[in-house]
Amino acid sequence: MKQSLPVLLHHHVTARRDAIAVSPENFEAQLKALSAAGFRGVSLAEAHAFLVRGVRLPGRPCLITFDDGYLDNATNAWPLLAQYGHKAVVFAVTSRLEHGPARPTLGDARAGRVALDDLPNVTDHLVTGEHGLWERRDQFLSWDEARAMEASGVVSVEPHGHRHASVFCRPDFQTFFKPRNKKRTFDDIETRTVFGLPRFEEGPSLSSRAFLPADELYDLALRETPQDTGEALRFFADSRNEERLRSKVLAIPRERWGRFETDDEYAARVHEELAPSIAAIRENLGRAPVSLAWPWGAFTEAAHEIARGLGIEMFFCTTPGANPPGAAAHVNRFKVRDKGGAWLRSRLEIYSRPWLAQAYATVRR
Template sequence: MRRGGWRGVGLEEAEAFFLRGTPLPPKSVLITFDDGFLDNHVHALPILEQYGHKGTVFAVAGKLETAGDVRPTMADVRNGRCMPDALPRVDAPYVPHRLGFEERQDMFLNWNEARAMEQSGIMRVASHSMWHRTVFVSPEYDGFHKPEKRTRTFDRVDAEVVWGLPRFKARPRLANRAFVPSAALTEAVRALVPQDKDAAFAFFKDPANEERLAALVRGFAPEYLGGYEDDRTMEHAIRRELAESKELLERKLGRPENALCWPWGAFSPLALRIAKEVGYTVFFTTAMGSNPAGQAEHIHRFKAKDKSGAWLSLRLHLYSRPWLAGLYASMRI
């Protein structure tokens, strides 16, 4: 990017462009990192500083660690302040669990690191919701919730999930009405499946137990498996998810927060209305396309992949030209 004359700009500059049409220099790019993982501090921050760019972390506010000192970065290694093996192992999220499977334990920024990143003037921390959760969306299910390896970071459902509950189809919270398992189903499952993690793991080791559970669930007619949340409940849940993230970021970082990046890029008209009501003014998606001035409600982005500099340079040129960006994005859908 630097060799090609591109510059990573700060979120404040980008917001002025999207909200008020304030011009940006040619070849300006907004470099964003989703979720708030610790590697944004350990690796990304020093690289941005080295090459004269700025960046933005869209953090899942509830995941940021509440305590802890500022941990070392690659800049500390380069400057001789620590050895490479002193860096946090941000590239090794899976750790062995005593029950025999691997457990995912992602490392997130802490609030001291978020403040230090902002004080550096290089990285801004903005909102990516409070918890980045999903909801059940239908009575269709595939298997059961059991102690096992987690392959995804954000797989938590905004509902009471007991061991043995059917694994109902799930989708992003901010774009969907929740299907809520019935109290009768939840209590019947709880009565059959031990809720201690070790005991639940042992329960599912016996195929006969899983068949007993399957028979129990099959005994519920579809309409008794659960029902859908009402409008008031859905609106309250969405408002809480968006307002709590904004309030926490503002309180911890000591400044207003206006930018929101939708989890998975998914949102509904209701979520957009509520987001505006709680005070967000700039909205980032995962859709590809161009970004003209004054278009703050639906900002496009594209993923930077582990490919060559030529690959990245070509896409920067494509997405900085509106008609080419629209054509290319339509071809990629």
């Protein structure tokens, strides 16, 4: 029977309640269930042999992946993977990786080398800043931790882009840039922003050519809107100010709001996102990366060709489905939920069968 490689998509392994987090208790239960059912989390090299060269893998393989490169991947996930004999790949946003010493892990605590209270706090992530506004600040791996995970043979670290930013994807807006709470880990826009600039519709940075606001809009925003955070808060607290600003923007003909990037500008921006990420892996881990997880799973054929030119051979997406031998150009992954081992085993039984995986993915989309 034709083989399909199930690929699991994780982000956090932490006790924090989050849509993209699995608790350490459920993660351990899932790993136990994998082993009990005969599934084995394979290495990056084994996945490469199967997805690129079509080499059949023995037993019941699966590939465990993590996106973004959060610290809890090292402190919580890595020791549990090692304990239960599974391997994994972390796709890291390389600009976020820190230069600092490796921190203690759950494995250190279980071995009695440190107390549980001495482990890094990877649960709290909201920080209250200026004027009482809070911001999400997740902790990320250090390069020392990435090197230690790779040296253990348990976890490989590969690129997930350098900044993981957004762009304006079309000139439609409902609101303006204003002081606000920041709920998202990756909240950057790949263009200059000022208070009072229309907050045009956003999309993943690699998925399309960006819309670039015109100087006329920046000039209007700077003229009409205070740029001090406290003053801007007071300005937007009065809805009449925002309505006046909206009227002035709408009085400018839409064709003067800005322009879209050229194909060459888009290609240069894609290169600036991917090349530093690939170079950072090479420089800090001493090897050339072979795979890439697209930020937000979004890309174009032009981005795909640029990544190929940079030496990437496996491309991981966020769509569910089958992964037959040689399917490296578009590797499907299914998102792992914060549930126990029985749930995960049921999904692996589906995604390890090509016809069933494709049928199930079609229904789920």
